[in-house]
Amino acid sequence: MATHADEPPVIRVRGLVNRFGDQTVHEGLDLDVRPGEILGVVGGSGTGKSVLMRSIIGLQTPAEGDITVLGQPVTGGETTQNQELTRQWGVLFQGGALFSGLTVAENIEVPLREYFRLTGQLMDEIAAYKVAMVGLPPEAGPKYPSELSGGMKKRAALARALALDPKLLFLDEPTAGLDPIAADGFDTLIRTLAETMGLTVFLITHDLDTLHAICDRVAVIAEKRIIASGTVAELSRFDHPWVQEYFSGPRGRAAAIAQHHAPLEVG
Numbered sequence: 001m002a003t004h005a006d007e008p009p010v011i012r013v014r015g016l017v018n019r020f021g022d023q024t025v026h027e028g029l030d031l032d033v034r035p036g037e038i039l040g041v042v043g044g045s046g047t048g049k050s051v052l053m054r055s056i057i058g059l060q061t062p063a064e065g066d067i068t069v070l071g072q073p074v075t076g077g078e079t080t081q082n083q084e085l086t087r088q089w090g091v092l093f094q095g096g097a098l099f100s101g102l103t104v105a106e107n108i109e110v111p112l113r114e115y116f117r118l119t120g121q122l123m124d125e126i127a128a129y130k131v132a133m134v135g136l137p138p139e140a141g142p143k144y145p146s147e148l149s150g151g152m153k154k155r156a157a158l159a160r161a162l163a164l165d166p167k168l169l170f171l172d173e174p175t176a177g178l179d180p181i182a183a184d185g186f187d188t189l190i191r192t193l194a195e196t197m198g199l200t201v202f203l204i205t206h207d208l209d210t211l212h213a214i215c216d217r218v219a220v221i222a223e224k225r226i227i228a229s230g231t232v233a234e235l236s237r238f239d240h241p242w243v244q245e246y247f248s249g250p251r252g253r254a255a256a257i258a259q260h261h262a263p264l265e266v267g
C-alpha cells in the first residue's frame with residue numbers, strides 16, 4: 001500500500017494517560033498513524049487496545065494527553081458533537097453489533113440519516129451500493145442480522161461503517177469468531193477496500209494471519225504504552241519477552257510460514 005510517511009500523521013497521540021479508579025491503563029502512550037497505512041495494534045488481553053481506540057474516537061475522556069485526528073484535536077465527549085470530524089471515520093466495534101430490529105439496508109442507512117437529509121430512494125441506492133461493495137449479494141439488503149452467517153454479519157457491519165465514505169476506518173478484532181476461510185476473505189476485503197478508497201486503517205487484532213496479510217505496520221501495547229512499532233519483520237527481531245513470544249512462538253512462526261508459501265494446488 002502507498003503510505004505517506006513524510007506527511008503529517010492522520011492520528012497523533014501524545015502522552016496519553018487513562019485511569020479507571022486506581023487502575024492505570026495507559027501512562028504516557030504515544031502513537032502515530034500515517035496516511036494510507038493499515039496499522040495493526042496488538043497487545044495482551046486487557047492492555048488497553050480498545051480503550052486506546054475509544055480515546056481516539058472521543059468515547060473515552062483521557063486523564064491526560066493530546067490526541068489529534070486529521071489535524072483536529074479530540075476532546076472526549078465534545079468530539080461526538082463535532083459532526084464534521086466524526087463523519088470522517090467509520091467504526092467496526094468488537095462483535096460488530098448491528099441493530100437486530102433493522103434489516104441490513106436499514107442498518108447501513110442509520111449513519112446516512114444521522115448526517116444527511118436524503119430521499120428514501122437515494123438512501124436505498126447507497127445502501128445497495130455498500131452491500132455490493134463488501135461482497136454481499138443483493139438479497140442480503142432486506143434480511144435481518146439473525147438471518148445472516150457470522151461472516152455476512154461482519155460484512156454488513158463493515159458496510160455500515162463505510163456508509164459515509166470515511167477517510168479513516170477503526171476495526172476492533174474484525175476477524176474474531178470467523179472460521180479461517182471467512183477470516184482470510186475478510187482480510188482481503190479490508191485490504192482491497194483500503195486501497196480502492198484510500199483509507200487509513202486502525203486495526204486491533206489478535207490474528208497473526210491478519211497482521212502478516214494486510215498490515216503495513218504493527219504497534220505493540222505493553223507496560224501501559226506503545227513499546228514498539230514497525231513492520232512484522234522488524235518486530236519479530238525486537239527484543240522484548242511478549243513480542244518474542246507473540247511473533248516467534250509456534251503460532252507466529254506458522255503465520256509467517258503461511259505467508260511465504262503458495263497454497264497447495266489440489267485436484
Ligand SMILES: Nc1ncnc2c1ncn2[C@@H]1O[C@H](COP(=O)(O)OP(=O)(O)OP(=O)(O)O)[C@@H](O)[C@H]1O
Pocket residue numbers: 020025043044045046047048049050051052
Ligand atoms: N469503562 C471502564 N471502566 C472500568 N474499567 C475499564 C473500562 N473500560 C476498560 N476498562 C479496563 O481497562 C483495561 C483495558 O481494557 P481494554 O478493553 O482496552 O483491553 P484490550 O486490550 O482491548 O483487551 P482484549 O484484548 O481482551 O479485548 C481492562 O483492565 C479493563 O477492565
